[in-house]
Amino acid sequence: MRLLRVVAVLAALTGLCLTAAAQSSLRGTGDLGIVIERADGSVCIVDTSARSILSCVDGLGDLSHASAVFSPDQRYAYVFGRDGGLTKVDLLERRIAKRVIQAGNSIGGAISDDGKLVAVSNYKPGGVKVFDARTLEPVADIPAFYGTAGERSKTVGLVDAPGRRFIFTLYDAGEIWMADFSGPGKPEISKLGRAGELPYDALITGDGRHYIAGLFGEDGLAHIDLWNTPVKITRVLDGYGKGEAKLPVYKMPHLEGWALAGGRFILPAVGRSELLALDAATFKEAGRVKVHGQPVFAIARPDGRQVWVNFAHPLNDTIQVVDVPSLKIVHEFKPGPAILHMEFTPRGHEVWVSVRDADKVEIYDARTFEKRGELKMRKPSGVFFTARSNRIGL
Amino acid sequence: MRLLRVVAVLAALTGLCLTAAAQSSLRGTGDLGIVIERADGSVCIVDTSARSILSCVDGLGDLSHASAVFSPDQRYAYVFGRDGGLTKVDLLERRIAKRVIQAGNSIGGAISDDGKLVAVSNYKPGGVKVFDARTLEPVADIPAFYGTAGERSKTVGLVDAPGRRFIFTLYDAGEIWMADFSGPGKPEISKLGRAGELPYDALITGDGRHYIAGLFGEDGLAHIDLWNTPVKITRVLDGYGKGEAKLPVYKMPHLEGWALAGGRFILPAVGRSELLALDAATFKEAGRVKVHGQPVFAIARPDGRQVWVNFAHPLNDTIQVVDVPSLKIVHEFKPGPAILHMEFTPRGHEVWVSVRDADKVEIYDARTFEKRGELKMRKPSGVFFTARSNRIGL
Numbered sequence: 135m136r137l138l139r140v141v142a143v144l145a146a147l148t149g150l151c152l153t154a155a156a157q158s159s160l161r162g163t164g165d166l167g168i169v170i171e172r173a174d175g176s177v178c179i180v181d182t183s184a185r186s187i188l189s190c191v192d193g194l195g196d197l198s199h200a201s202a203v204f205s206p207d208q209r210y211a212y213v214f215g216r217d218g219g220l221t222k223v224d225l226l227e228r229r230i231a232k233r234v235i236q237a238g239n240s241i242g243g244a245i246s247d248d249g250k251l252v253a254v255s256n257y258k259p260g261g262v263k264v265f266d267a268r269t270l271e272p273v274a275d276i277p278a279f280y281g282t283a284g285e286r287s288k289t290v291g292l293v294d295a296p297g298r299r300f301i302f303t304l305y306d307a308g309e310i311w312m313a314d315f316s317g318p319g320k321p322e323i324s325k326l327g328r329a330g331e332l333p334y335d336a337l338i339t340g341d342g343r344h345y346i347a348g349l350f351g352e353d354g355l356a357h358i359d360l361w362n363t364p365v366k367i368t369r370v371l372d373g374y375g376k377g378e379a380k381l382p383v384y385k386m387p388h389l390e391g392w393a394l395a396g397g398r399f400i401l402p403a404v405g406r407s408e409l410l411a412l413d414a415a416t417f418k419e420a421g422r423v424k425v426h427g428q429p430v431f432a433i434a435r436p437d438g439r440q441v442w443v444n445f446a447h448p449l450n451d452t453i454q455v456v457d458v459p460s461l462k463i464v465h466e467f468k469p470g471p472a473i474l475h476m477e478f479t480p481r482g483h484e485v486w487v488s489v490r491d492a493d494k495v496e497i498y499d500a501r502t503f504e505k506r507g508e509l510k511m512r513k514p515s516g517v518f519f520t521a522r523s524n525r526i527g528l
Numbered sequence: 529m530r531l532l533r534v535v536a537v538l539a540a541l542t543g544l545c546l547t548a549a550a551q552s553s554l555r556g557t558g559d560l561g562i563v564i565e566r567a568d569g570s571v572c573i574v575d576t577s578a579r580s581i582l583s584c585v586d587g588l589g590d591l592s593h594a595s596a597v598f599s600p601d602q603r604y605a606y607v608f609g610r611d612g613g614l615t616k617v618d619l620l621e622r623r624i625a626k627r628v629i630q631a632g633n634s635i636g637g638a639i640s641d642d643g644k645l646v647a648v649s650n651y652k653p654g655g656v657k658v659f660d661a662r663t664l665e666p667v668a669d670i671p672a673f674y675g676t677a678g679e680r681s682k683t684v685g686l687v688d689a690p691g692r693r694f695i696f697t698l699y700d701a702g703e704i705w706m707a708d709f710s711g712p713g714k715p716e717i718s719k720l721g722r723a724g725e726l727p728y729d730a731l732i733t734g735d736g737r738h739y740i741a742g743l744f745g746e747d748g749l750a751h752i753d754l755w756n757t758p759v760k761i762t763r764v765l766d767g768y769g770k771g772e773a774k775l776p777v778y779k780m781p782h783l784e785g786w787a788l789a790g791g792r793f794i795l796p797a798v799g800r801s802e803l804l805a806l807d808a809a810t811f812k813e814a815g816r817v818k819v820h821g822q823p824v825f826a827i828a829r830p831d832g833r834q835v836w837v838n839f840a841h842p843l844n845d846t847i848q849v850v851d852v853p854s855l856k857i858v859h860e861f862k863p864g865p866a867i868l869h870m871e872f873t874p875r876g877h878e879v880w881v882s883v884r885d886a887d888k889v890e891i892y893d894a895r896t897f898e899k900r901g902e903l904k905m906r907k908p909s910g911v912f913f914t915a916r917s918n919r920i921g922l
Contacts, residue, residue: 137531144538160620162557162601164917165643183600183643206577206873207556208602226554247875249559249577296831296876297895316895341790341832342876361790361833361853396735396755397809415791415809437690437920438735439755459755479600480918481641482690482736501691501710521918523558524874526831 159226163208166225167477167519169488169495170200170213171512177202177213178511179225182479182486182519185497185507189228195219195235200516201242204523205267206249211518212267214243220254222270225520232270236263244294247342247526251315253292253300260286262302262313264321274321280307291336291347291389293527295360301326303333303347310336310347310358310367327367329356334404337389338527344414346370348389350404357417370417371410380405381428385446388431391527395434396458400441402429409443411461421461426452431475435500436482440464444473453487455503465503469496474514480521488514553620557602560619561871561913563882563889564594564607565906571596571607572905573619576873576880576913579891579901583622589613589629594910595636598917599661600643605912606661608637614648616664619914626664630657638688641736641920645709647686647694654680656696656707658715668715674701685730685741685783687921689754695720697727697741704730704741704752704761721761723750728798731783732921738808740764742783744798751811764811765804774799775822779840782825785921789828790852794835796823803837805855815855820846825869829894830876834858838867847881849897859897863890868908874915882908 165183170176171190175197178190194200196217203212210231211223218237221230237256244253251273253264261277278287287306295301298316303309310329314322331351338345345358353375356367387402398420399412409423409432427449434441441456450472455465471491478485478500485500488511495514497507522528559577564570565584569591572584588594590611597606604625605617612631615624631650638647645667647658655671672681681700689695692710697703704723708716725745732739739752747769750761781796792814793806803817803826821843828835835850844866849859865885872879872894879894882905889908891901916922 137535140535141531141538144535159554160603162599162603162620164557164598164602164914165600204558205556206559206875208558209554209556226556248877249875294875296833298877341830343790343831343833396737436735437737439690439737481600481643481688481920483642483692520558524915524918526875 161226163225163520165520166208167486167517168202168211168213168223168225169511169514170197170516172197172200172490172515173513176512177211177223178514179223179228180509182484185509187509187511190511191223191229193230193233194221197515199241202516202518203243203245203252203528204518204520205245206523208520208523212243212245212252214240214254216240218256220252220265220270234265234270236265236272241288241290242292244292244300245523246294246298246300246315247296248298249523251298253313255289255292255302257288260288260304260306262289262292262300264300264313264315274313274315276311276313276321276323278304278307278311280304280309290334293336293338293345293391295338295345296342296526301336301338301345303329303336305332305334308333308351310345310356312365326358326365329367330354330369334386335389337391337393339394340391340525340527342526346389346393346399346401348387348401348404350386353404355401368417371412371419374403374410374419375406381407383428383446385428385430387429390431390433391525392433395438395441398458400432400434400456400458402432402443409441409456423456423461423463425463426454426466433476433478434458435485436478436480442476442485444476447472467503470494475516477517477519480519486517488517490514555620557619557914559914560602561880561911562596562605562607562617562619563905563908564591564910566591566594566884566909567907570906571605571617572908573617573622574903576878579903581903581905584905585617585623587624587627588615591909593635596910596912597637597639597646597922598912598914599639600917602914602917606637606639606646608634608648610634612650614646614659614664628659628664630659630666635682635684636686638686638694639917640688640692640694640709641690642692643917645692647707649683649686649696651682654682654698654700656683656686656694658694658707658709668707668709670705670707670715670717672698672701672705674698674703684728687730687732687739687785689732689739690736690920695730695732695739697723697730699726699728702727702745704739704750706759718759720752720759723761724748724763728780729783731785731787733788734785734919734921736920740783740787740793740795742781742795742798744780747798749795762811764806765813768797768804768813769800775801777822777840779822779824781823784825784827785919786827789832789835792852794826794828794850794852796826796837803835803850817850817855817857819857820848820860827870827872828852829879830872830874836870836879838870841866861897864888869910871911871913874913880911882911884908
């Protein structure tokens with residue numbers, strides 16, 4: 135009889151436990167993020183409200199260059215690794231949900247506006263592959279053939295565009311292509327034209343209207359206004375280097391959708407210690423900012439009033455903050471050695487900064503510049519928040 | 529012994545159950561939303577990926593006019609009801625987490641950029657009250673006193689602004705005030721100036737820079753560029769009614785942050801069957817659009833290429849779609865009787881439309897206009913998606 139009572143109690147406890155466990159494990163995903171631990175093939179899942187690490191997940195291969203996008207429900211991160219790995223990470227279960235090695239060498243990716251397709255831009259073999267976001271089953275393979283000898287170009291600057299489309303740039307070929315998945319069956323591939331010499335990265339604005347590719351082989355950028363039909367590529371900031379000798383470039387700048395601020399694009403120059411300002415209405419030059427070193431990322435605070443800039447080695451211990459209307463540097467500080475990336479909370483009240491060679495991520499108040507927190511991580515690089523899932527191009 | 533085995537099995541099952549239950553109840557919050565059931569004091573929690581209703585939650589009092597904001601983790605909706613109710617709804621546990629009756633008659637609310645404060649704009653007693661977002665404990669009470677007889681104005685147009693601030697408009701007083709909670713202790717209240725006759729609503733742009741209040745007592749809008757110091761109010765689109773007789777207004781238009789599209793503000797006129805277009809750089813009139821009836825909501829698709837418009841009774845069975853560059857109507861359709869609200873998914877691939885008098889919400893492809901789904905709800909009105917938590921002003 136006693137044992138029967140034990141059984142009854144255990145059964146009741148099971149019921150209670152189910153409820154309690156279910157409830158205690160519940161959390162929202164809107165304030166989560168990941169930080170890449172670039173030397174360990176690991177990503178740390180972070181909580182931006184608590185300013186804490188929830189868990190670090192191993193097994194993501196070569197993350198020496200990595201980026202990520204998020205599912206619409208913000209439960210999953212899709213991490214694109216240098217080794218061609220595409221890893222779907224479950225931020226709630228804190229484990230790898232699925233992983234495929236889809237190429238030999240890969241640089242970045244994107245997710246379609248409806249959240250159903252994940253695209254990866256590959257160096258080797260050059261081209262873009264597209265996968266079902268839920269299962270990671272292959273959906274399409276778009277080899278970046280160019281020229282007459284069957285060569286395949288590295289692809290860069292891959293973004294999503296409204297209407298279940300992707301746009302990407304062929305580095306070696308100097309071309310921009312679009313893949314439209316809105317119809318049934320195979321995607322429609324359009325070659326939009328020539329961007330210029332060695333376009334190395336690109337961004338799309340948050341309204342999905344302007345695609346801008348930076349050139350490495352010449353001074354200038356290529357611009358497409360996607361509202362124009364037919365779509366055409368125009369050159370902007372042509373010859374911005376003014377014929378002056380370029381500095382040796384040890385680390386390419388990066389273009390992200392955060393470049394638009396206060397009616398201007400603030401973009402890193404290549405081979406110069408400068409930011410370029412472009413009027414967002416006319417696409418004419420609106421000024422320059424001399425900065426501490428060669429800029430790598432120029433990231434607008436969400437209100438567009440400031441742009442925060444980090445720099446290439448050896449000046450990569452510094453962040454400068456630029457006031458957008460005046461184009462003046464209003465703040466400078468040195469969080470530590472090797473600042474690789476910065477990410478703002480979506481309404482912009484705080485910013486997270488990865489300091490690789492101090493094995494930490496620091497958190498700052500984005501208005502007062504006061505330090506609000508610090509998290510130990512191993513060789514942290516990219517910081518990505520789930521709020522990106524709500525924005526075109528990120 | 530047999531019972532011991534049963535106990536052992538039950539204990540093991542408990543362990544398995546805990547894990548399984550925890551996992552099966554897990555879901556992301558990034559693609560959730562709520563729909564107000566205005567006659568039943570109920571909100572339905574919806575899944576925008578699955579296009580389904582998860583659960584409807586009762587007990588929210590008078591929702592005949594209601595709006596909502598979301599916590600940064602997107603787990604909680606804060607619903608502001610006409611009866612002065614402020615209800616925190618847990619979207620994962622699908623129940624009311626906390627509810628307070630904080631005034632006699634209330635119109636809307638906002639959440640601070642750091643997600644820690646929820647403010648409510650009250651008609652009676654006129655003023656704004658601010659609460660701790662976690663506990664709903666009162667933090668501040670800002671009575672909207674004006675004139676010399678101790679009267680209190682209704683408050684409207686309450687939005688958050690970067691830096692832990694709120695801006696709101698005093699309808700009866702015709703003034704705009706700001707409350708700054710960034711310092712320690714009591715908030716700093718600033719009276720920014722006079723907006724005009726009976727400002728009835730306001731919006732703030734997604735960059736938190738421009739606050740625009742519509743006037744009911746005269747033709748015109750009041751504009752503040754928050755980047756200017758000192759802050760000042762300027763009149764825009766003054767006298768847009770051109771002295772013509774206004775139509776009787778049965779339903780006031782609403783201003784939301786979605787008004788900015790493709791470099792223009794597209795705003796509903798008051799007492800006219802027109803939309804007003806304002807150049808977002810110069811704030812000069814950029815054109816008008818004659819529309820089907822008196823517009824209530826003019827909501828930009830997230831890519832800013834189109835604005836979708838619904839209308840006041842008796843023409844409220846129709847939606848028109850305006851192409852922003854040309855200001856032409858490119859589509860018109862009639863989902864059903866009493867279309868009260870529209871909400872786009874954050875990257876803009878679909879739009880949800882509440883059709884109150886057909887007791888349904890319809891879901892459309894935002895590019896092809898094809899209907900994608902329909903959900904039965906009782907007298908649905910406002911539709912709000914959790915993605916709002918990532919945007920200033922919503």
